[in-house]
Amino acid sequence: MKVSLNWLKQYVTVNESKEEVSDILTNIGLEVEGMDIFENIKGSLAGLVIGEVLTCQKHPDADKLSITTVNIGAETPLQIVCGAPNAPQALGKKVVVATVGTILYTEDGGSFKIKKGKIRGEESLGMICAEDEIGLGNSHEGIMILEDEKAVVGIPAADYFSDRVVCDVIYEIGLTPNRSDATGHLGTAFDLAAALKTNYDGQGEFTQPDVSNFSIDNNNLKIEVSVENQDACPRYAGICIEGVTIQDSPTWMQNHLKAIGVEPKNNVVDITNYVLHELGQPLHAFDYDQIKGKKVVVKNLAEKTKFTTLDEVERTLSAEDLMICDGNGDGMCIAGVFGGIQSGVKDSTTNIFLESAFFNAISIRRSSMRHLLRTDAATRFEKGVDPNGTLYALKRAALLIKEYAGGRIASEVIDFYPTPVERAQVTVSFEKVTDLIGADIPKEDIKKILGYLDMNILEETAEAFTIDVPTNKVDVTRDADVIEEILRIYGYNKVETPTTVSSVLSFAPKPNPFKVRNLIADLLTSSGFNEMMATSMTRSDYYKKHLPQDEDSLVYVNNTSNQHLDLMRPSMLFSGLETIVHNQNRQNQDLKLYEFGKTYFKKVIDGEGNRDYFEQQHISLFLTGQRNSENWHQKENKVNFYTLKAYVEHIMTRLGILPSSVQCTPIKEDDAVLTYGLKYHRGKQNIVSFGRLDGNIALGMGIKQEVFYADFDFDTILQVLKNHKMKYQAMSKYPAVRRDLALVLDKSVGYNEVLGIAVKTGGKQLKTSNLFDVYENEAQIGANKKSCSVSFIFQDDNKTLKDKDIDKVMSKLIATYEKKLNALIRK
Structure with a gap:
């Protein structure tokens, strides 16, 4: 605001x-x-002063120039060369002078500085100004000549033009x-x-606009008001004004409105806007002659009724939208939000009906959000205007319209207010004031502050007091609220900081989720990933079009701020895809992204089918585009499944969850999200699923290149780490030995099976194993066969290994591969 x-x-x-x-x-x-x-006026006339022209004579080398001497109240007059045709007429009169160093601004936004100089050989120490040169008008026919008594030599021009400069x-x-x-x-x-x-020692004398001279001029204009939806409109007031003349509002009012960013329209509309920003009470002026049946009806219209607003946009109404209608039931205004194109004030308007109302805050906010109309009126109503301030605002605006539009009040004040809102009463103990604030404020000071806030003390004892609360403070309903009001006026900074601090020991959970998150975030960021943060709400359309879900498991929300985001996300997927689309639309094709977040769902909690709400923590990774940025010495290298797999296993290894220590299962062919991929898990506990995103989902989101996606279950990771102990050991002083095997296997055998046997059979001396080559040739090794070349690294922490030690382990590995995998050893 x-x-x-x-x-x-x-x-x-x-x-x-x-x-x-x-x-x-x-x-x-x-x-x-x-x-x-x-x-x-740009610059506010800074550097300009009032001067008197003492002499004026023609320039010896230029027919159109004059040499003047001007008294600006300094010790010596200034010599100024002037090119205005009316310079001789200014002799002995007052003018506006821009002194050396003054900055003047041009209409196109530029500026220039007045400098000491010579014009055709004659010294010039300033500039005598025309009105367009200083922003006071458009005329450039000559310099400004001031002939009134206000023009005193030496005073700043800003003081002389104080009524025109803001x-x-x-x-x-x-x-x-x-x-x-x-x-x-x-x-x-x-x-x-x-x-x-x-x-501040009693400063701050407060006055408010006086409306005591409000009176009815006649009853020439008849109007009837009917409020059908009293829950949405507890109070509705209005008055008719005849004989108005639509023209520009006064300059002072326009300047006030412009200062806060409101563009002036005409006197009547400006007055309603002025009163809104003055009192916080929205008003609306209708063209009285356009109100059919001379009746105003406050009601709801049928679902999907069409209505054209002032911005010439046809809108489809909801049955929940409160409308101001005419006698024929046609909408004139979305109540408290925006006016209609037919009933608004026009240049031809001569009679108006002025509305001042108190609408239900929830109703107005929902209509405002539904139609994406965030007007000044709507934002006031949704915070809650003062129900007892509507008449004051109405009278204030009516008096201004009479003064600046020439109107006459031509009807009685209509005020529908069946259930007046009373001032709430709250009892507060002095002891609780001290306890909550932490300072002992004298009782007299408390009572003064309450008086300054228009909170009248109705009853007082030595221990407590009862006050009534103004109806414009809708949030002050409890003793704690009253104490907060006292404290903010008394001053938060006046409450001294305690000299002692009480503390208790606290213990972080093990593992600490915050530290685990930071560990992963640091790892990914150092690997070139960017962290993204998306809203937890998403579009239900995504799950209808691209990834159907069980409707009973989805968590829908009534989001009045953005109706499209109507679902708490059941998956992290679409948040990342939206980010990819956003970046690709801005020519950023190569992306490595990660996000920490939650998903939300409902699941059955008993045998009767009842469901409860749950949320689950996740980490999502997205890769798309090139692995490295474009450069001259490296060919294009697109990210692929193995790029993602390396990052996934890097995260697991850094956390101490070795991929070889958990189960690995290929993603099923009918998986709805991934075309192919892997899943690391411990029984039913899923640690991470990752792979290539289904191309139909990517294309459906407008992404034309491959996307690789990983979804970590962060809750499972924390569970796995709960009993995990980090161990440290010294590096072995003894050399490592490598042995290779070429295994001919069925194509259906996965490397994880080969690795699993190696881990179980190789013992402590087998440190690592690696698949370094895969060869397929039906003529040489047979149909449906492949040759996998695997390396094994052996090392002992206490001694140098001998060939016989390694041969013993290798023989055991070969025998196991032959027995369990039906492997043929190539020699």
């Missing part, structure tokens, strides 16, 4: 600097996230959802005044 300091000063006396005001606002819960300067400080406030009382400048000023009175 943007807040103007000049605007605040209309309601509260502020002597502090803009930086101090920023600190005060932040300290009272209105956090200032940014601070900008608004200027309606320089304002704009605060960007990160307004939290609970601060419904500060959605306008008046509410912000009210809080600021309370803080100033409390902490």
Whole structure:
């Protein structure tokens, strides 16, 4: 929310600097996230002064130039060469002078600096300005000549033109959802005044606009109001105004609106916007003559009713959208969100119906999100406006319209308010104030702060007090809320830090999930991966089109912020694919990505079919494109299954889970996600599944190159590591010995079977084994056969191995391979 300091000063006396005001606002819960300067005239006439032309004579070398001397209040007059045709007429009169060093700005956004120089041989120490040269108009017919008494020699031009020059400080406030009382400048000023009175020696006198002279001029315009949905509209007020003239709003109002980023439209629309940002109460002006039947009906229309809004977009309404309709039942406005194209104020409008209402916050937010209309009105209503402030805002706007649009109030005030909202009453003990704040605030100070916040003390004892809470503070319902209000005005920084600190011992779980995550993240990042962070919500469309799931297991959400993200993700897959698509659309084809995240699902918890919600931690890896970046000395080398397998096994090995120590199973051919791949597991506990992503899924997401995907079950990893002990041992001082075997095997035999036998048979002296060649030739080794060349590395930690020791193990390996795998040993 943007807040103007000049605007605040209309309601509260502020002597502090803009930086101090920023600190005060932040300290009272209105956090200032940014601070900008608004200027309606670039530069705000800095460096320009009022001067008097003492002499004026023709330039000896130029017919169109004049040499002037100008008094600007300095010790000596300035000689300025001027090219304006009306320079002689300025003799003895006041002008606007840009002194040396002044920066002037051009219409196209450029700038130039006034410098000391010579023009046709004559010294010139400044510039006498025309109105277009300093942003005060469009005329360039000659220099500005000032003839009124306000023009005093030597005063800054900004002071002389103070009614036309605006320089304002704009605060960007990160307004939290609970601060419904500060959605306008008046509410912000009210809080600021309370803080100033409390902490700045009684400063901060607060005033608010007076509407006591509001009166009905006549009853020429008749209007009837009917509220059919009273739950969505607890209060609806309105009034008719006749004889308005649509024109530009006054300059001061336009400047206020421009300062906070609101573009002026016309006087009536600007007044409704001005009051919205002043009081936090949205208003809407209808063209009275376009209201059919001269009746306003607040109701819901049928599902899929078409309605064209002010932006000329035809929208399809939901039956839950609250609408402001005319006597024929036709929609005129999406209540509290956006107006319709037919009933809005136009240049030809002469009579208006002005609306001020209190709508249900949930109803407005859902409509706003449903139609993606994040208007200023909607954001106010969804935070909760003051139900007892609607009439005040209505009268404020009506008086402004009378003043600046020439209208007359032509009906009684209509106010539908069947169940008035009363001020809540809360009882607070003085002891609890001290306990929660951690400081002993004097009772008199507490009562003063409550008074500054318009919280009236209804009853007081030595131990406690009862106050009533203004209806614009919808979040203040408990004693803790009242204490928070006291503290933020009293000042968080005034509460002293305790001199003693109490602590308790805490023990991290084993294994520590945070450390395990960091270990994996560091490993992957150092290997060239980038971490991604996706939202836990996804599109249900993905699982209907690409990866069908059991509907009963899916966790749907009613996401009013983004209706497309309607499902808590049951898989990490599509988050990564969306990231790949995003990068490939930006010419980034070669990707190595990983993500830590959770999946969500429902599963049966008893024999009666009842389901409960569960979540599971995962680590996902994605590879696509080239393994290495493009370079001149290396051929293209695309990532493949074995690239991914190496990273997967690297992670497992770093965690101490050796691939050889767990089961390895090929991915089934009918797997819905992977075309081919492997799964490492311990019985039914899946550690990781990885392989080539199904091409139909990739193409369905718009990815035209191969994607390799790994999905680690992080919960299983933590379970495996729970009883895992990291062991360290010295490197062997004795040499290693390598032996090779060429095994002729059936094609159906996998290397994991070869490795498994080696691990079980080779004993402690067998350190590693590796498949280094696969050869197939039906003529030489037979049909459906393959030759696998495997290396074995032997080493003893305590002695140098002899050939007979190694031959003994190799003979045992050969015999086992021949027996279990029906292997033929090639010699």
